[in-house]
Amino acid sequence: xxxxxxxxxxxxxxxxxxxxxxxxxxxxxxxxxxxxxxxxxxxxxxxxxxxxxxxxxxxxxxxxxxxxxxxxxxxxxxxxxxxxxxxxxxxxxxxxxxxxxxxxxxxxxxxxxxxxxxxxxxxxxxxxxxxxxxxxxxxxxxxxxxxxxxxxxxxxxxxxxxxxxxxxxxxxxxxxxxxxxxxxxxxxxxxxxxxxxxxxxxxxxxxxxxxxxxxxxxxxxxxxxxxxxx
Amino acid sequence: xxxxxxxxxxxxxxxxxxxxxxxxxxxxxxxxxxxxxxxxxxxxxxxxxxxxxxxxxxxxxxxxxxxxxxxxxxxxxxxxxxxxxxxxxxxxxxxxxxxxxxxxxxxxxxxxxxxxxxxxxxxxxxxxxxxxxxxxxxxxxxxxxxxxxxxxxxxxxxxxxxxxxxxxxxxxxxxxxxxxxxxxxxxxxxxxxxxxxxxxxxxxxxxxxxxxxxxxxxxxxxxxxxxxxxxxxxxxxxxxxxxxxxxxxxxxxxxxxxxxxxxxxxxxxxxxxxxxxxxxxxxxxxxxxxxxxxxxxxxxxxxxxxxxxxxxxxxxxxxxxxxxxxxxxxxxxxxxxxxxx
Ligand SMILES: Nc1ncnc2c1ncn2[C@@H]1O[C@H](COP(=O)(O)OP(=O)(O)O)[C@@H](O)[C@H]1O
Ligand SMILES: [Mg+2]
Numbered sequence: 336x337x338x339x340x341x342x343x344x345x346x347x348x349x350x351x352x353x354x355x356x357x358x359x360x361x362x363x364x365x366x367x368x369x370x371x372x373x374x375x376x377x378x379x380x381x382x383x384x385x386x387x388x389x390x391x392x393x394x395x396x397x398x399x400x401x402x403x404x405x406x407x408x409x410x411x412x413x414x415x416x417x418x419x420x421x422x423x424x425x426x427x428x429x430x431x432x433x434x435x436x437x438x439x440x441x442x443x444x445x446x447x448x449x450x451x452x453x454x455x456x457x458x459x460x461x462x463x464x465x466x467x468x469x470x471x472x473x474x475x476x477x478x479x480x481x482x483x484x485x486x487x488x489x490x491x492x493x494x495x496x497x498x499x500x501x502x503x504x505x506x507x508x509x510x511x512x513x514x515x516x517x518x519x520x521x522x523x524x525x526x527x528x529x530x531x532x533x534x535x536x537x538x539x540x541x542x543x544x545x546x547x548x549x550x551x552x553x554x555x556x557x558x559x560x561x562x563x564x565x
Numbered sequence: 566x567x568x569x570x571x572x573x574x575x576x577x578x579x580x581x582x583x584x585x586x587x588x589x590x591x592x593x594x595x596x597x598x599x600x601x602x603x604x605x606x607x608x609x610x611x612x613x614x615x616x617x618x619x620x621x622x623x624x625x626x627x628x629x630x631x632x633x634x635x636x637x638x639x640x641x642x643x644x645x646x647x648x649x650x651x652x653x654x655x656x657x658x659x660x661x662x663x664x665x666x667x668x669x670x671x672x673x674x675x676x677x678x679x680x681x682x683x684x685x686x687x688x689x690x691x692x693x694x695x696x697x698x699x700x701x702x703x704x705x706x707x708x709x710x711x712x713x714x715x716x717x718x719x720x721x722x723x724x725x726x727x728x729x730x731x732x733x734x735x736x737x738x739x740x741x742x743x744x745x746x747x748x749x750x751x752x753x754x755x756x757x758x759x760x761x762x763x764x765x766x767x768x769x770x771x772x773x774x775x776x777x778x779x780x781x782x783x784x785x786x787x788x789x790x791x792x793x794x795x796x797x798x799x800x801x802x803x804x805x806x807x808x809x810x811x812x813x814x815x816x817x818x819x820x821x822x823x824x825x826x827x828x829x830x831x832x833x834x835x836x837x838x839x840x841x842x843x844x845x846x847x848x849x850x851x852x853x854x855x856x857x858x859x860x861x862x863x864x865x866x867x868x869x870x871x872x873x874x875x876x877x878x879x880x881x882x883x884x885x886x887x888x889x890x891x892x893x894x895x896x897x898x899x900x901x902x903x904x905x906x
Contacts, residue, residue, distance in 0.1 A: 461659070464659045464661060466659070467655060468661075468672065470621065470648055470651070470653045471648065471672060471673040471677075472645035472646060472647075472648040472649040472673075472677065473645070473676045477676055481661075481675070485661070485664075486661055486663050488663065559663075561662045561704040561705075562662045562706055563662075564706075
């Protein structure tokens with residue numbers, strides 16, 4: 336046991352091989368990715384939902400085009416997406432390796448995923464509730480702010496939680512572009528250097544983080560959910 | 566207050582089938598301050614009619630006028646402004662779960678841009694008006710069905726509309742809650758002078774609160790008028806439903822006839838009916854029936870047992886006598902027929 340705990344993965348800090356530093360990098364990549372993803376993905380989900388209901392031909396075309404782009408984004412294997420994105424990453428982030436480059440690729444992968452989930456959350460609002468507020472003379476902006484987002488909020492919190500957990504999984508692959516983090520540590524030290532202690536420690540820590548995120552997400556969803564429990 | 570002129574709504578064919586004619590040339594006029602019931606089976610077009618009144622559906626043809634505004638011709642901001650003059654109450658209330666009772670009630674005011682202070686004052690008034698004191702801060706999930714519908718009604722009234730449209734407001738409620746909600750709607754009409762259109766498939770709702778009633782069948786009006794006119798017309802389709810038939814008798818050894826009366830000048834009461842029957846049979850007894858006084862006029866659907874003069878054994882009257890009596894009743898506007906048990 337003490338032999339295990341003296342492994343540099345536990346005792347060092349700030350180095351490439353430190354469990355704690357890499358955990359912080361994983362958390363940084365995950366939460367930065369989610370900040371951008373929520374900022375882009377929620378409006379995109381709203382756009383998908385709103386354009387779906389329209390009867391105007393050009394709006395329906397917008398829906399089809401955006402829907403297609405989202406589907407393409409979701410069907411790319413992440414590892415291929417990272418490589419395919421490299422030229423764009425270089426322009427936007429300035430470099431193709433490191434955590435920030437990884438955040439860009441992670442965001443591109445997570446946005447379509449979240450957007451579809453948000454669209455599904457919005458569809459679950461009974462049409463009668465939306466119509467009731469339309470009949471009060473609500474504008475589209477009022478409808479979005481006062482009905483769509485608040486009524487779908489418990490579901491939206493769940494979707495953000497799910498996307499966050501998927502992103503944690505993807506950060507492991509981000510090691511490929513030198514993203515660092517727990518996945519990369521497990522790969523370098525555990526898998527390639529046959530250090531089972533590092534392997535087990537990173538996996539256990541990843542599981543703990545995922546459980547923590549899920550618990551937090553579920554708790555927030557419960558607090559904002561005023562629907563009858565069935 | 567509401568005028569429909571040749572209102573027609575055709576829905577496009579659902580994949581390859583025939584187009585659905587939901588409303589077919591509806592002409593209707595609702596006077597201010599009346600409670601107007603619209604009845605009809607499921608699929609008759611009731612909801613489509615109410616959706617046309619709020620501009621949620623555009624009519625295929627015809628005019629829809631509410632409070633002097635031609636709703637069908639409006640778009641965008643003008644339509645939104647016109648909608649604020651119309652309150653709406655739904656079968657399942659359609660409250661927002663994310664809002665408390667008070668926030669739901671004040672929602673139309675929020676949309677209209679009223680200040681917080683104005684809103685709070687008006688919500689307090691409405692809470693009192695519909696009897697929801699103490700429930701303001703509850704979310705819909707914490708309220709009973711009747712309380713939810715009270716919130717729905719208060720919300721419908723929040724922006725002080727001239728017209729309140731109710732689509733099956735009591736269909737999801739139990740009988741005693743239904744009576745409370747109907748009483749509330751009637752009270753509100755008395756106090757606020759508001760015009761109410763109430764859609765329902767329940768005749769009890771019509772009997773309880775409507776001044777006027779319109780029967781919709783397959784997108785057309787088949788009967789329309791004041792409750793009295795409609796109930797008193799024994800030939801019309803609604804009177805049978807408004808004044809229920811007595812049950813078929815068992816164990817009566819006599820000739821039994823059913824009589825519907827109400828729109829005759831020469832036969833105005835059940836006593837007139839018995840007197841006339843007694844000219845043809847010694848004994849005429851009302852054995853079952855419903856007699857209602859609507860607008861100071863008696864409308865009845867009764868069952869008479871007829872026995873010959875001095876009959877020892879139990880028996881009915883002769884065929885000839887019966888035919889004569891039925892003929893005479895018909896001459897006086899009574900719809901009568903023999904009941905064979
Ligand atoms: N949006 C729609 N598209 C196609 N058909 C519809 C639509 N809304 C209603 N209908 C049809 O119109 C008819 C009348 O429906 P509705 O007004 O809902 O009847 P009610 O409220 O009396 O039950 C029905 O045959 C229904 O199927
Ligand atoms: Mg209906």
